[in-house]
Amino acid sequence: MDRYYGRQIVVPKIDAITAGLKIRPCFINDVCQRCGQINHYILPNQQFYCKACFILGRVSSLDVMLSLPEPNHFSNQVELTWKGQLTKQQNRVSNALLKTFSKNGEHLVWAVTGAGKTEMMFPLIYMALKQSKRVAIVSPRVDVIVELAPRIQEAFMNTDLAVLYGDQNEAYQYTPLVLATTHQMLNFRAAFDLMIIDEVDSFPYAGNQMLEYGVEKARKQLSTLIYLTATPTKKLRKKSNAGLIATSYLPLRFHQNLLPEIVTKTINDWRKKLPTKCLKQLQTFYKNQQRFLIFVPKVADTKTLCKVIKSHIPEMKGDFVSASDDLRQEKVESMRQENIQYLVTTTILERGVTFPGIDVIIFGAEEDTFTENALVQIAGRVGRSKERPTGLVQAYVQHINFKILAAQRQIKSMNKKGRMLKNQL
Amino acid sequence: MICLLCQTKKYESDTLLQVLGLKKVLERPICDDCNNQFAAIFTSCKGCGRHQGNNQLCTDCVRWQIDGKRLLQHRALYQYNDAMKLFMQRYKFYGEYAIRHVFNRKLKDLVKSRDTDMVVPIPVSYHTLMTRGFNQTIGLFENVRLTDLLVTIKSSKQRQSKFSRYDRLNREQFFMIENKTAVIGKDITLVDDVYTTGMTLYHAADILYQAGAKNVKSCSLAR
Numbered sequence A: 001m002d003r004y005y006g007r008q009i010v011v012p013k014i015d016a017i018t019a020g021l022k023i024r025p026c027f028i029n030d031v032c033q034r035c036g037q038i039n040h041y042i043l044p045n046q047q048f049y050c051k052a053c054f055i056l057g058r059v060s061s062l063d064v065m066l067s068l069p070e071p072n073h074f075s076n077q078v079e080l081t082w083k084g085q086l087t088k089q090q091n092r093v094s095n096a097l098l099k100t101f102s103k104n105g106e107h108l109v110w111a112v113t114g115a116g117k118t119e120m121m122f123p124l125i126y127m128a129l130k131q132s133k134r135v136a137i138v139s140p141r142v143d144v145i146v147e148l149a150p151r152i153q154e155a156f157m158n159t160d161l162a163v164l165y166g167d168q169n170e171a172y173q174y175t176p177l178v179l180a181t182t183h184q185m186l187n188f189r190a191a192f193d194l195m196i197i198d199e200v201d202s203f204p205y206a207g208n209q210m211l212e213y214g215v216e217k218a219r220k221q222l223s224t225l226i227y228l229t230a231t232p233t234k235k236l237r238k239k240s241n242a243g244l245i246a247t248s249y250l251p252l253r254f255h256q257n258l259l260p261e262i263v264t265k266t267i268n269d270w271r272k273k274l275p276t277k278c279l280k281q282l283q284t285f286y287k288n289q290q291r292f293l294i295f296v297p298k299v300a301d302t303k304t305l306c307k308v309i310k311s312h313i314p315e316m317k318g319d320f321v322s323a324s325d326d327l328r329q330e331k332v333e334s335m336r337q338e339n340i341q342y343l344v345t346t347t348i349l350e351r352g353v354t355f356p357g358i359d360v361i362i363f364g365a366e367e368d369t370f371t372e373n374a375l376v377q378i379a380g381r382v383g384r385s386k387e388r389p390t391g392l393v394q395a396y397v398q399h400i401n402f403k404i405l406a407a408q409r410q411i412k413s414m415n416k417k418g419r420m421l422k423n424q425l
Numbered sequence B: 001m002i003c004l005l006c007q008t009k010k011y012e013s014d015t016l017l018q019v020l021g022l023k024k025v026l027e028r029p030i031c032d033d034c035n036n037q038f039a040a041i042f043t044s045c046k047g048c049g050r051h052q053g054n055n056q057l058c059t060d061c062v063r064w065q066i067d068g069k070r071l072l073q074h075r076a077l078y079q080y081n082d083a084m085k086l087f088m089q090r091y092k093f094y095g096e097y098a099i100r101h102v103f104n105r106k107l108k109d110l111v112k113s114r115d116t117d118m119v120v121p122i123p124v125s126y127h128t129l130m131t132r133g134f135n136q137t138i139g140l141f142e143n144v145r146l147t148d149l150l151v152t153i154k155s156s157k158q159r160q161s162k163f164s165r166y167d168r169l170n171r172e173q174f175f176m177i178e179n180k181t182a183v184i185g186k187d188i189t190l191v192d193d194v195y196t197t198g199m200t201l202y203h204a205a206d207i208l209y210q211a212g213a214k215n216v217k218s219c220s221l222a223r
Helices: A088-102 A117-130 A142-155 A182-187 A209-218 A234-241 A276-288 A299-312 A328-336 A372-379 A402-424 B059-066 B082-093 B097-114 B126-131 B136-140 B165-169 B199-210
Strands: A009-012 A022-025 A040-043 A047-050 A063-067 A106-111 A135-139 A161-164 A177-181 A192-198 A219-229 A246-250 A262-266 A292-295 A318-321 A342-345 A359-363 A393-397 B075-078 B118-121 B150-152 B175-177 B187-194 B215-222
Touching (some): A088 A106, A088 A219, A142 A161, A142 A328, A177 A182, A299 A342, A318 A328, B082 B187, B082 B215, B097 B187, B187 B199, B199 B215
Parallel strands (some): A106 A246, A135 A177, A192 A219, A292 A359, A318 A342
């Protein structure tokens, strides 16, 4: 029975339904009760299904939803097994979050990439779990979830953690701590007392009504909502400026160093022939055994560019990865394990992932795939360890445009604030 | 054009003949990449439409003849490969009714080439209709004029694909004809989504012959 707590599970009307469950219709006034959208696809016999949330399994007018109210059946024997120390600024943010939590409010944490956002959450999560509250940490990105999972589990070793995302085989279990993609929130109903959304500004969550509805519905009416991001959307920034949402700002990375700035170099068409400038750079990387990521605008580019690099420097171990790759997690993992020296990737790895001490190359930075925020995030992959707090962010462009300048300006302005904060210390 | 299967946007250019209006512009439902994953059947067994090097009867069909059946002269468009398996999974088990259009035109042509009096789809059970919400065969052959003559007898809850070959061959008749007079002396094409062992179609053919049909052939999307 506990798999129904705070969930809504879709079953055909005609099947036998266990007694004691709350039965809800799937559509009220034509609105899908899972995703809040009206997007019907017509079936024979005046039936229909919802096209908007089809990817999570079909909801049709032939089905009903089963659920049980969230009872918070958790023990409050919680231990924070994370033994790290928060910096002074991190502590300040963390305390502000605790204050928001006590008021069931909303809070925006606007911290630069590599500020240690996850660690700042630990005291808050600990506090919530101690009160037997149910906690969800969600993100639009699968890669973020996959990377967060071991870190969260390590911090709360004695607490059950459920990790939910699209193509994963583990069955759902009722746990106090849930780590999931934003899509998975559609399967919940009034379940969470504390909801933390990491990388709120990223695709596909930003501006997606269905996912926003899903997250809103998955949390209880009286609950706390925390947004985490390094690059808030305009909407959030406006809300924050107008004072409608409590905001904590952190312009310094956890190791107190500034963000690396994006360096641009103009080159010829790199899709035709790998320019000598780039090759020289790659050879330097190979000589120094410097690990690096290469970002390209299109999925098709990942394979071809990787091939070209291998033809020039066959001894250097590397791979390519994109969203449609079956071995996506494995390849990222082998980069993390330092089995390969480089990875050619699309914007899927722009955020939420940490490979300590890497450098970054961006090919075709002027193309539309790389937005201003994406470029800032990509630059944020560099210098994420104490041992090597700086690094190279090299953008190869055929021409410079406003977007690149805006990204450079954004980093500079954050660094300016960071420098001021540093001087105060 | 947005591909029905992979949802990516593809641009296609018309040929000169199409621009001049000498050739009809046909809107294609899926992109080349998706289309190439399906393996068409060219030469096949003349009894069951199985893909093979020649058009001789395969061992299965010889067995049917020994069992005393009149062969269905089955024809199918595609082999049941991984891509087709995935398509069927999406269409039938996930219930994505929208992708029924993918093979509509080709199936219409196939049925037309059989040139018979009436086209009869294989029915689904009441339970399937209430969970899936549609008859997959009727969906696939949507723009063909179908005569829905057959009904299932037992509302057997288990799906065909969960049975082994032995189980399937030894099941009792599971179809019934609603209007027996309609089939007397008729040339009939039976249509189904997939031909696996042929059991379903031979059961349906049996009952049609019993009711007085002159000749029963069949076709399906996959074999």
